[in-house]
Amino acid sequence: MADQEEFARRQRALSEFGDFVLDHDDLDEILNEACRLIASALDADLAKVIEIERGTKTGLVRAGVGWKPGIVGQERVSLTERSSEAFSIEITEPVITNDIRHEERFEFPRFLIDHGVVALVNVPILLPSRMPFGVLQVDSRIPRKFGQEDIEFLKTYSMVVGPVIDRLKTAAALKETDERLRLIVDNARAYVLVVSDADDRITDWLGGSEDILGWSAAEAMGATTDMIFTPEDRQKGVPDRELFGARVQGTFPNVRWHQRKDGTRVFLDGQTIALKDQAGSLRGYLKIGQDVTDRVRTEAALRESEERLRQFGEASHDILWMRDAETFQWQYLTPAFEAVYGMSRDEALRGDNFRTWLEIIVPEDREAARTATERVRAGEQVTFDYRIRRPFDGAIRWLRDTDFPILGPDGKVTVIAGVGHDLTELREAELRLQVLMEGIPQLVWRAVGNGDWTWSSPQWSAHTGLSPEQSIGWGWLGAFHPDDRDAARHAWSLASERSSFEVEARISHAASGEYRWFQTRAAPVRDDHGAISEWLGTSTDIHDIRELQERQQVLVAELQHRTRNLMGVVRSMSDKTARASADLPDFRHRFRDRLEALARVQGLLSRLNEHDRVTFGELIKAELAALDGAADRVSLDGPEDVRLRSSTVQTLAMALHELATNAVKYGALGQPDGRLRIKWRVEQQNSASEGPWLYIDWRESGVTMSSASSTPSGGGQGRELIERALPYQLKARTTFELGQDGVHCTISLPISATRPAEEEAHG
Numbered sequence: 001m002a003d004q005e006e007f008a009r010r011q012r013a014l015s016e017f018g019d020f021v022l023d024h025d026d027l028d029e030i031l032n033e034a035c036r037l038i039a040s041a042l043d044a045d046l047a048k049v050i051e052i053e054r055g056t057k058t059g060l061v062r063a064g065v066g067w068k069p070g071i072v073g074q075e076r077v078s079l080t081e082r083s084s085e086a087f088s089i090e091i092t093e094p095v096i097t098n099d100i101r102h103e104e105r106f107e108f109p110r111f112l113i114d115h116g117v118v119a120l121v122n123v124p125i126l127l128p129s130r131m132p133f134g135v136l137q138v139d140s141r142i143p144r145k146f147g148q149e150d151i152e153f154l155k156t157y158s159m160v161v162g163p164v165i166d167r168l169k170t171a172a173a174l175k176e177t178d179e180r181l182r183l184i185v186d187n188a189r190a191y192v193l194v195v196s197d198a199d200d201r202i203t204d205w206l207g208g209s210e211d212i213l214g215w216s217a218a219e220a221m222g223a224t225t226d227m228i229f230t231p232e233d234r235q236k237g238v239p240d241r242e243l244f245g246a247r248v249q250g251t252f253p254n255v256r257w258h259q260r261k262d263g264t265r266v267f268l269d270g271q272t273i274a275l276k277d278q279a280g281s282l283r284g285y286l287k288i289g290q291d292v293t294d295r296v297r298t299e300a301a302l303r304e305s306e307e308r309l310r311q312f313g314e315a316s317h318d319i320l321w322m323r324d325a326e327t328f329q330w331q332y333l334t335p336a337f338e339a340v341y342g343m344s345r346d347e348a349l350r351g352d353n354f355r356t357w358l359e360i361i362v363p364e365d366r367e368a369a370r371t372a373t374e375r376v377r378a379g380e381q382v383t384f385d386y387r388i389r390r391p392f393d394g395a396i397r398w399l400r401d402t403d404f405p406i407l408g409p410d411g412k413v414t415v416i417a418g419v420g421h422d423l424t425e426l427r428e429a430e431l432r433l434q435v436l437m438e439g440i441p442q443l444v445w446r447a448v449g450n451g452d453w454t455w456s457s458p459q460w461s462a463h464t465g466l467s468p469e470q471s472i473g474w475g476w477l478g479a480f481h482p483d484d485r486d487a488a489r490h491a492w493s494l495a496s497e498r499s500s501f502e503v504e505a506r507i508s509h510a511a512s513g514e515y516r517w518f519q520t521r522a523a524p525v526r527d528d529h530g531a532i533s534e535w536l537g538t539s540t541d542i543h544d545i546r547e548l549q550e551r552q553q554v555l556v557a558e559l560q561h562r563t564r565n566l567m568g569v570v571r572s573m574s575d576k577t578a579r580a581s582a583d584l585p586d587f588r589h590r591f592r593d594r595l596e597a598l599a600r601v602q603g604l605l606s607r608l609n610e611h612d613r614v615t616f617g618e619l620i621k622a623e624l625a626a627l628d629g630a631a632d633r634v635s636l637d638g639p640e641d642v643r644l645r646s647s648t649v650q651t652l653a654m655a656l657h658e659l660a661t662n663a664v665k666y667g668a669l670g671q672p673d674g675r676l677r678i679k680w681r682v683e684q685q686n687s688a689s690e691g692p693w694l695y696i697d698w699r700e701s702g703v704t705m706s707s708a709s710s711t712p713s714g715g716g717q718g719r720e721l722i723e724r725a726l727p728y729q730l731k732a733r734t735t736f737e738l739g740q741d742g743v744h745c746t747i748s749l750p751i752s753a754t755r756p757a758e759e760e761a762h763g
Helices: 002-023 027-041 084-091 110-114 148-187 209-213 231-236 238-249 293-315 336-341 345-349 353-360 363-377 424-439 458-464 475-479 482-493 543-580 584-606 616-627 646-665 717-730 756-762
Strands: 046-052 058-065 076-078 095-097 119-126 132-140 191-197 202-207 251-259 265-276 282-291 319-324 330-333 382-389 396-407 413-422 443-448 452-456 501-508 515-526 532-541 634-637 675-684 692-701 733-739 742-750
Touching: 002 027, 002 148, 027 046, 027 058, 027 132, 027 148, 058 132, 084 095, 084 119, 084 132, 119 148, 132 148, 191 209, 191 265, 202 209, 231 238, 231 251, 238 251, 238 265, 238 282, 251 282, 265 293, 319 336, 330 345, 330 353, 336 345, 336 413, 345 353, 353 363, 363 382, 363 396, 363 413, 396 424, 443 458, 452 475, 458 501, 475 482, 482 501, 501 532, 515 543, 543 584, 584 646, 616 634, 616 646, 646 717, 646 742, 717 733, 717 742
Parallel strands: 634 675
Antiparallel strands: 046 058, 046 132, 058 076, 095 119, 119 132, 191 202, 191 282, 251 265, 265 282, 319 330, 319 413, 382 396, 396 413, 443 452, 443 532, 501 515, 515 532, 675 692, 692 742, 733 742
16 A cells, blocks of 8 residues: 555655646746655655766766755756766666665765765656766665665656756757847847748848838838839849749849838848748748948948049159069059159169169168068068169158058068158258257257157257156146246147147246246148148247336336426426516526426436435535536535435435525625535444434535625525425434535434445345
8 A cells, every 4th residue: 555655755756846847947946846746756855956967977867856055057966987977878778876884885965964975866857869878867865775666767757857957958059049030130230031922022121121221121021122222223123033043043133222111222241042841832032131231332432532542642842662572672663763763663673673773772771670570571561761862963862651551362561562751951941940959048849749849959958958758748838937837737738729829937047047038939730621631839038127127117117206296396496486486487497497307307317217216415416517617616525426316316315405596696606705515325224223323514605794685594495495495304413504605504314324235135
């Protein structure tokens, strides 16, 4: 009874497995279910399926039941000669181990021992082709003798599992093939794929048919393939001729222009294939064609280009030529060769023309020319300059050759072609330009991009101390004052947009160590397409101009200040003169006289530089020079270089003018026997903080004072200026006395503490 129940249980396992297989198509799920059912049917703890990994000596635990995580789908077993699994696969029979502790034939994986496996049986799984898939293994944690019924059951189970695996693998392979075909068709966007029936009615509109031809699949279905042919080809019967050729030959070329839905044309390179069944009956047609419109048009354009190139070569002033890459012998020369080299092409192509060419090149350039040619033969494109000496007149010509390799079908260089340009005039112009650029006082440079210098003139190096190598790139910025470098960078960032570069910045002068102001400008040099190829720039020293401009600003401000002050002086002088005048003619005479004195002072002030001062000697001499000959009775005694403050000069000059005017009218300079002695000195005060003072002593003598009408009253504008204005405006100390033989006046006032040499040192 027990045997019958066990048999029934095993039969149910087979039945349940069959039902499961019918409802599932995932191989891993099916194999895991097979392991579960087998373990249950045999009362086993563990079961697994091991799949052979092709091309290796290992097997993957593909499915299993009862194993710890990390075993199924990851663990591998060795399939070497000491493997029970490999032995079972080799003999295609079950291999039983009742107790691995006493098994000497095989070595067992470590994970079996870790799981406590003691007994096991391996049954090979064979596909219908008799190719082994792997093994079905049942494992037990206790010693066990697997009986013949167990073995037969496992063999039966294995025989069922093998075809299932084969079917699923075949289905998966077919599905994969179908998917690949679908992907191929869906991604063949550059191909027209059209399937039609035996009557040439379209049944499938695949690949890039819609994209290339314009009709949708719905529009194309049921129509004949005539619709994609051009009207002239339809009129000539080309569609029928292609179908006939395909029926007879199996395939027929279809390489021609076709028509799109919108009337434009597309060139297809393909064929028409007759689709026949195994009996040879026609089932339909397949038209397959690659869109090569661009290639066809390119080839046509190339032919046109080659013709234009030929015409260009005949008319060009540049030499177009070709050499054999192996022998270096010229094969082709354009007419320009004769004008440049001064010899006929026939003569140049004769004999060993490579040697002839080298002999025409000046000796110093021959090796460079030979090396450049060899580099082109090795696959490089090379541009090099060299000189030739023309045979007929001995003239030296500068040439620039641009050589490039032409590859053959095998990828090897078979021809060396090139363009030779006569740049003699350019070289001479460059030499003249170089002489010019190196001769001008500006610092000259060239740059590319947004400020990368490529060249700088000797003037730049002489001024900055930076060599051309140190200046290239952004090295030039090191000569700029640190505070001006950001401004230079910013100006370069806007240069391309503005098509100009301009910045005022300080540049170091290597010899003196000072920074001088320069105006740096650059203009773009454009290529034939209008793009900026480089910048040509100059840096002009504007340091002196800038100082003059700053000086001018100071002078303008000073002029405005002095003008306001002068207007105030004139207004005050006018008021005082009016009060002291008897009538308008008297006012006019007095006022004009004082204006002239004021003008003389302004003349002195206007000749000053920024740090100059009017000296007392200049001031007194200017006033005496206006006395029309009376100055010969005047003696002067004092240092010439006593410098007066600018704020002092005008008021002091007016006081001296009043004294001199009174002396001419009433005193020493108005009488034959009169004399005037003016002495001055500078003394330092006791307090160092007060600075030096100028002491002036005005003393007249030999003056007859008997006539009251001819003697100054002593209370006029001049005396008021001396006794009141000078102390108030200049903090001066004054005295004014009318003696028996003339006026005696003293004036002492503070002056500038610095001497001329000191001001120059601080300047």
